[in-house]
Amino acid sequence: MLLALKNVSKIYKIGSEEIRAMNEVSINVEEGEFVAVMGPSGSGKSTFLQVASLLSSVEQGEIHLKDKNVTKYSEVELARMRNKEIGFIFQQFNLLARTSALDNVALPLVYAGVDAPERKKRATVMLEKVGLSDRLNNTPAQLSGGQQQRVAIARALVNEPAIIFADEPTGNLDSKSGEDIKKLLQDLHDEGKTIVMVTHEAEIAQIAKRLILFHDGELIYDEKFGYNKSLKSQKTKEYVEMLKKKRKTPRLIFGKVTGK
Amino acid sequence: MNLANTFSIALKAILLNKKRSFLTMLGVIIGVGSVVLLTSLGTGLQSYVQDQFASLGSNILFVTPGDPFSGGQETSIIESTKPTLKERQYKEILRKHRNLFVGGTTTAVNTSEAKYGTTTKKALLYGVTPSYEEIQNAPAEKGKWFDNIDEEKGKRVVVLGPGIAKELFGNVDPVNKRILLNSQSYTVLGVLEEKGGGFGGPSFDNYIYVPFTTLMNNFNTQVIDSFIFEVKDRSQIEQAKAAIEDVLLEDLKEDEFTVFDQAELLKTINDVLGVLTAGLGGISAISLVVGGIGILNIMLVSVSERTREIGLRKALGATPNVILLQFLIEAALLSVIGGMIGVFIAFLGTMAVQSFFPARILPESILIAFGVSTAIGIIFGAAPARNAAKLSPIEALRSE
Numbered sequence: 141m142l143l144a145l146k147n148v149s150k151i152y153k154i155g156s157e158e159i160r161a162m163n164e165v166s167i168n169v170e171e172g173e174f175v176a177v178m179g180p181s182g183s184g185k186s187t188f189l190q191v192a193s194l195l196s197s198v199e200q201g202e203i204h205l206k207d208k209n210v211t212k213y214s215e216v217e218l219a220r221m222r223n224k225e226i227g228f229i230f231q232q233f234n235l236l237a238r239t240s241a242l243d244n245v246a247l248p249l250v251y252a253g254v255d256a257p258e259r260k261k262r263a264t265v266m267l268e269k270v271g272l273s274d275r276l277n278n279t280p281a282q283l284s285g286g287q288q289q290r291v292a293i294a295r296a297l298v299n300e301p302a303i304i305f306a307d308e309p310t311g312n313l314d315s316k317s318g319e320d321i322k323k324l325l326q327d328l329h330d331e332g333k334t335i336v337m338v339t340h341e342a343e344i345a346q347i348a349k350r351l352i353l354f355h356d357g358e359l360i361y362d363e364k365f366g367y368n369k370s371l372k373s374q375k376t377k378e379y380v381e382m383l384k385k386k387r388k389t390p391r392l393i394f395g396k397v398t399g400k
Numbered sequence: 401m402n403l404a405n406t407f408s409i410a411l412k413a414i415l416l417n418k419k420r421s422f423l424t425m426l427g428v429i430i431g432v433g434s435v436v437l438l439t440s441l442g443t444g445l446q447s448y449v450q451d452q453f454a455s456l457g458s459n460i461l462f463v464t465p466g467d468p469f470s471g472g473q474e475t476s477i478i479e480s481t482k483p484t485l486k487e488r489q490y491k492e493i494l495r496k497h498r499n500l501f502v503g504g505t506t507t508a509v510n511t512s513e514a515k516y517g518t519t520t521k522k523a524l525l526y527g528v529t530p531s532y533e534e535i536q537n538a539p540a541e542k543g544k545w546f547d548n549i550d551e552e553k554g555k556r557v558v559v560l561g562p563g564i565a566k567e568l569f570g571n572v573d574p575v576n577k578r579i580l581l582n583s584q585s586y587t588v589l590g591v592l593e594e595k596g597g598g599f600g601g602p603s604f605d606n607y608i609y610v611p612f613t614t615l616m617n618n619f620n621t622q623v624i625d626s627f628i629f630e631v632k633d634r635s636q637i638e639q640a641k642a643a644i645e646d647v648l649l650e651d652l653k654e655d656e657f658t659v660f661d662q663a664e665l666l667k668t669i670n671d672v673l674g675v676l677t678a679g680l681g682g683i684s685a686i687s688l689v690v691g692g693i694g695i696l697n698i699m700l701v702s703v704s705e706r707t708r709e710i711g712l713r714k715a716l717g718a719t720p721n722v723i724l725l726q727f728l729i730e731a732a733l734l735s736v737i738g739g740m741i742g743v744f745i746a747f748l749g750t751m752a753v754q755s756f757f758p759a760r761i762l763p764e765s766i767l768i769a770f771g772v773s774t775a776i777g778i779i780f781g782a783a784p785a786r787n788a789a790k791l792s793p794i795e796a797l798r799s800e
Contacts, residue, residue: 195715195793216719223717234712234797238416250405251717295716 141204142334143169143192143303148201150187161187163357164201169303169336174329176348177338183354186307189338193226193305194218206302223251227296229306233288235280241267241291242276248299266294270324286317293324297333304328306337310344322347353380406722410729413702414737424698425738427691428776432742432769434684437749440761442677444750446670448758453666459634460535460662463627463644467658484656485624487616489648493629497643500636504629505529506612510619514608515580516568523564525581526607527615535630538604543575543590546611554613556586563605565591581608584618637661691738692776699731699784710788711796724789731781732774739773 150162162184169175179185190196191203194210202211210221228234235244245263254262267276270290280288289309296304309325310318326347329335339345353361360368361380414421465484490506505528514523532538533545546557558579565574565588574588595604615621631640641659648657703710710723718726743766750759 190794193715195797216721219714219717219719222715228715230797234708236709236712239412247713248716250409251713251719251722253402299717 141168142171142173142206143167143336144202144204145192146202146204148191148198148203150184150191150196151199160357162191162198165357165359166201167352167359167362169334171302171334172329172332173334173350174325174348175336175350175352176345177336177352177354178340178342178345179354181340182356184357185338185354187357188354188359189305189307189336192336193228194222219251223248224299225302227299227301227304229289229292229296229304229309231308231311233280233285233292233312235288235291235295237281238279240277240279241272241283241294244280244291245294245298247295252299262298263294266298267291269297270294284317285313286320289313289317289321290324293321293328297328303334303336306335308339309337310339310341318344351384355379403725406725407729409726410733413726413730414733420698421734424694424734425691425741427694428688428735428738428773429691429742429745431684431688431691432739432773433745433749434687434742435681435772436743436746436761436765436769437759438680438684439677439765440746440750441753441757441759442673442680443762443765444758444760446673446677447760449669449673450666453662459631459637461629461631461637461640461644461659462661462665463629463648463657463659464625465623465657467655484652485627487624489651490624490627493627493644493647496647497640500631500640500643502630502632503531503535504627505532505535506627507532507625508612508615508621508623509625510615510621512581512608512619514564514568516574516577519568519570521564521567523581523608524606525610525615525619527610527612527621529612531630532609532628535628538592538595540590541593542573543588545609546589550589551611551613554611554617556584556614556618557589557611558586559590559592559609560588561592561603561605561607561609562594563603564608567606581610582619586610688772688776692735692780695731695734695777696780696783698734699727699781700787702730703727703784703788706788707791707796707799710791711793711799714791714793715797720789723791724785727785727788728778728781731785732777735773735777735781736770739769742773743769 145165145167147164147166148162149160149164152159152161165184165188177185177188187196191198194203194205194213198211202209204210205221205225210218213221235241236247242260242263245266246259249259249262264273264276267273270293272287272290272294275283275287275291278287280291283291289312293309296306306325310321313321322344325335325337329347329349335348337344337348345351351361351363352359355376358368360376361384362368367377367380463485485506487506490504494501494504508527510525510527512523512525514521529551530545530547533540539545540559541562543559545559546555549555550557558581560568560574568574568579569577574591577588578585579588580586592605592609610619627644629640629644631637641661644659648659713723713726714720747761750761753759
């Protein structure tokens, strides 16, 4: 098992009130899977991504990554784990401004203690892989949105992580660039990379082989296993059916017609 | 993740914001620059004074009216206008203690207009006996000193300091020429070697040396400025002091005169200069603190501005300590580079004043400046760096 969450809850305390952003979620992700995470805003899908990518601690349950129980890891151990095993793709790209594409891609290798010539070599290879071999020394400001996201993807790949987390990777892109990124993610999946992607665009979710749905902090549907056993509300079931239908109708996202 | 990498990340951050980095450094530049420059002026002055005294020999005793060490400008002016010391006492000391002294001189000062041809200068007259030449190591470069006969008879002869000689005569050789002092004619016997000095007061080079008796008689001088004695042997200094005091106490009170040697004088001057240097250094050190606060300020702004970057770095594997180190090094670098520029400016400043002021940069003061500026960077960078290290990656990534 590559990634396993067991009864994980994320609880925020605001004053005396407890907010369960994620409630007793359990899920396994196998190597080579491409999982799309969907749900309305506030459903807990982003919290799930933060927790699963070891950016955020949990109050309850266990997280296993590569057969290691990382639940009680210290901040330093978590940082090392993220550095070695996890690749990040953000909606906002999060590239360092005024820093070349090459240096941006090499950043995880800096923290991995890789020496400079090796960093340059590996970052160059990754930028070639995402089709930016002629943009090595360009800064983010000199790149289009789609190119910036490709730099970010190269950065996510450079340390050869066990799993890649993508948070709305096409959310900030025009539809043409979105298509490019979609294609790139598909290629990565075909190569055998494990990807967990949060998205609210059913169209993008299409490329994933496995869809999971969050609602009110709970994992309500997993394409692999069907409905959550404890799911009782008929109303929620109807919501899921609606989403499933929309996933099959590419131009619709949550009842909204896209520009295409 | 090694130190060199963190270092280069910090350096890049500074270079990405050149203008802001420079403005941040400015406080440290001014602080370090002024501390180094002012201490170099102070220590330069101190060592200059020391050198001057060393050239005068160390077995000289001075007797002055009042107490020149007690400070208080007012009292010393009052004391010096009171005719306390008498020529009779001077002669008595030498007569009673022949065995202790090589010789000595009485000194008195006055001012006069000095005129040669059409050139008129205000000049200080220094009345001494011929022994002055040996005691104060002031040989004549041209011509000769007046002798004991000139002195005893109160002849109208003078020896010129090289400064006043130049001013009055220009390129003309002054020896055997006549000058007018208060409209009376005097023959120039010689010109002294250049000594420089007289820092903070008139230079010895600008004195006109007149036989003591001449000065007392012809210029209506009442007050003897000092007695200077040359003791035969350095080991007899204390004994000689006691002997002088014995004679003087016969008709003076203890606080009406002071006997001191060169070492004491030097020590007093050094003390004063030391306090002055420390005071100036201390005042300029305040600007270093202000510089540090500038760094604190900018680093706080910088951390909050770069929250997202910090979040990203943490997500990608930077540990809290690595982030802490990155910002600490950034602050320290700002401060140290500022310190280097400050030292450089102080160096230029020292060069610039060297032609007229004996400034000297000490290697220690450069080292201290570096140490202090590094420390300031680290101290004032600590709080912002800790803020950065404590940021949660999620919160940081979420910030706009």
